[in-house]
Amino acid sequence: MIGPVDSSRVPRYAGPATFARLPRLDQVAHADVAVVGVPFDTGVSYRPGARFAPSAVREASRLLRPYNPGLDVSPFERVQVADGGDVAVNPFHIGEAIETIEQAASQLQADGTKLVTIGGDHTIALPLLRAVSRIHGPVALLHFDAHLDTWDTYFGEPYTHGTPFRRAVEDGILDTEAISHVGTRGPLYGKKDLEDDRRLGFGIVTSSDVMRRGVDETVDALRQRIGSRPLYVSIDIDVLDPAHAPGTGTPEAGGMTSRELLEIVRGLRGLNLVGADVVEVAPAYDHADITSVAASHLAYDLVSLLALKEGL
Numbered sequence: 421m422i423g424p425v426d427s428s429r430v431p432r433y434a435g436p437a438t439f440a441r442l443p444r445l446d447q448v449a450h451a452d453v454a455v456v457g458v459p460f461d462t463g464v465s466y467r468p469g470a471r472f473a474p475s476a477v478r479e480a481s482r483l484l485r486p487y488n489p490g491l492d493v494s495p496f497e498r499v500q501v502a503d504g505g506d507v508a509v510n511p512f513h514i515g516e517a518i519e520t521i522e523q524a525a526s527q528l529q530a531d532g533t534k535l536v537t538i539g540g541d542h543t544i545a546l547p548l549l550r551a552v553s554r555i556h557g558p559v560a561l562l563h564f565d566a567h568l569d570t571w572d573t574y575f576g577e578p579y580t581h582g583t584p585f586r587r588a589v590e591d592g593i594l595d596t597e598a599i600s601h602v603g604t605r606g607p608l609y610g611k612k613d614l615e616d617d618r619r620l621g622f623g624i625v626t627s628s629d630v631m632r633r634g635v636d637e638t639v640d641a642l643r644q645r646i647g648s649r650p651l652y653v654s655i656d657i658d659v660l661d662p663a664h665a666p667g668t669g670t671p672e673a674g675g676m677t678s679r680e681l682l683e684i685v686r687g688l689r690g691l692n693l694v695g696a697d698v699v700e701v702a703p704a705y706d707h708a709d710i711t712s713v714a715a716s717h718l719a720y721d722l723v724s725l726l727a728l729k730e731g732l
């Protein structure tokens with residue numbers, strides 16, 4: 421197993437950044453888990469900038485340490501984790517970009533590697549789900565987000581960051597018995613948004629529900645719905661309150677704390693996680709790396725969950 425650069429020998433701020441100072445994918449024979457960047461933000465409806473997230477999150481991940489006490493695991497000792505670099509995506513053509521992302525994700529997963537992807541805007545979840553469902557069939561989905569992202573079109577366009585999960589249901593790549601949004605809040609276009617969403621099969625745990633029920637009850641309910649199904653987790657960083665994630669394109673007041681979200685993610689331990697993404701970090705609006713640090717810790721916990729599942 422090749423682990424991260426030892427931060428007691430080489431200062432953690434030295435050298436080029438890979439996720440958690442891990443080796444690059446081309447430096448290992450096989451990776452059980454790869455962290456991959458998808459610098460694409462052509463699908464946004466408001467503030468752009470998520471294309472700069474992969475490099476910002478890698479920079480923010482320099483401080484991660486090898487033992488994760490929240491999940492009692494040393495993920496990089498248990499399985500081989502590597503940084504898969506960035507997918508080179510056409511910023512001028514959303515249709516082509518979606519194809520490229522699906523192909524790259526399929527190739528990366530061809531020999532059993534599990535992916536934790538750093539976006540990019542939320543458009544990228546669709547091709548990532550397409551790739552993962554080719555392997556596992558329709559997957560359960562836990563979607564952490566302030567937004568539903570099940571709208572139909574924007575300016576007549578079907579592929580945007582507000583529409584990936586409607587397209588995914590239409591594709592038949594989700595197991596609609598177990599798809600949930602967590603953390604939704606904020607104004608909608610109309611009540612119909614919620615009716616459409618319910619008709620597609622989604623369950624909703626709003627941001628207020630999380631506050632009223634607390635982390636444990638939230639986790640229990642989610643786990644029951646998911647069972648042993650293959651599970652994909654998509655985390656839009658705007659699920660966090662803007663106080664905890666100012667660096668994002670469509671911020672909404674009244675969100676979770678990063679502590680609550682990390683605890684819910686850790687509560688997924690033992691489930692059949694097959695892939696995950698962290699999207700919508702837009703570093704230009706960030707302050708003191710608050711958002712990138714949160715994203716790097718979420719990615720670390722997702723890698724840890726995969727390591728627990730894939731490891732010995």
Ligand SMILES: N=C(N)NCCCC(=O)O
Pocket residue numbers: 465466542567569581582656658670700
């Ligand atoms: N996926 C994110 N972050 N935002 C979707 C917002 C879509 C809208 O502008 O209504």
Ligand SMILES: [Zn+2]
Pocket residue numbers: 542565567569581656700
């Ligand atoms: Zn989203």
Ligand SMILES: [Zn+2]
Pocket residue numbers: 565566567656658659670700
């Ligand atoms: Zn969102």
